[in-house]
Amino acid sequence: MNNKKIFFASDQHLGAPTPELSFPREKKFVQWLDTIKEEAEAIFLLGDLFDFWFEYKTVVPKGFVRVLGKLAEIRDSGIPIYFFTGNHDLWMHDYFEKELNIPVYHRPQEFTFSGKHFLIGHGDGLGPGDKGYKRMKKVFTNPFSKWLFRWLHPDVGVRLAQYLSVKNKLISGDSDVKFLGEENEWLVQYSKRKLESKHYDYFIFGHRHLPMQIKVGENATYINLGDWVGYFTYGVFDGETFELKEYKQI
Known part of the structure; x- marks a missing residue:
């Protein structure tokens, strides 16, 4: 890794x-990107960068502008950026790939860094819980639902989706901001x-909005990155250890 670090942020x-x-x-997030770009080997964004995102064929x-421009600048400098869709930007398709040269993933992916195995994703709809959202996600990702939404004028569709995103706790995650206990x-x-x-050494997820670092095996750790709404936390892997840190604006 040439003494450089891998950074992770979400939500x-x-x-x-x-x-x-x-x-x-x-x-604040753009300033954080500025502070890490000199020592970043790669940057992972684990979803819900936007509270709502829908790509029409010719409209986004x-x-x-500031965050998209900063991501373009960093990517153009040669630093890889990986984006995972969350439950708020699950309707993202190829805009990031075409405009920013940033790959977009819709499911967890495996990566290996310095001999450590990572499973990385947003985290929505995984595991035995989150049942209400799982039902909602099936509706949102249904091709017919997306086709119907696309027929709404963007001024109407985006405003409606933004309203629902803020008001609906299943979408916004407001019902999930308390630690439920490890079990x-x-x-x-x-x-x-x-x-x-x-075996994985690290499971890195977002979605829960809580910074967490929990041992799930003898040599395995689950990490939730928290968010940039109340915690302003991020993860950093230096080739040997993984840390959760809080960004304090300069």
Whole structure:
């Protein structure tokens, strides 16, 4: 890794509850990207960068110029960036790939860094819980549902989706911001189940909005990255150890 580090962040929810109120958080996140770019080997964004995102064939949501520009700058400098869709931006397709040269993943992926095995994803709909969202996700990802939504004028569709995103707790995650106990944390249970068939050193997820670092095996750790709404936390792997850190704006 040439003494460089791999950075992980999730759940910025830019645009919520309103574009005006989320603007300081966007500036803070862009500043963080600026501070890490010199020592970054790679950057992983684990979903819900936007509180809502839908790609029409010729239209994408208005706004987020600063963060998109910063991602383009970092990617153009040669630093790999990997994006995982979350439950708020699950309707993302190829815009990031075509415009920013950033691959987009819709399911957890395996990576190996410095001999350590990682399973990385947003975390929504995994494990034994999250049943209400799992039902909702089936509706949202149904091709017919997406086809119907695409027929709405963007001014109507985006406004409707933004309203539902903020108001609906199943989508917004407001019902999931309390620690449930290790035995009830469904991503912990998911990680333990995955270890039954294959070893991973680290399970890295977002979605839960809580910074967590929990041992799930003798040499395996589940990490939840927290968010950029209340915690401003991120993960960093230096080739030997993984740390959760809080970004304090300069």
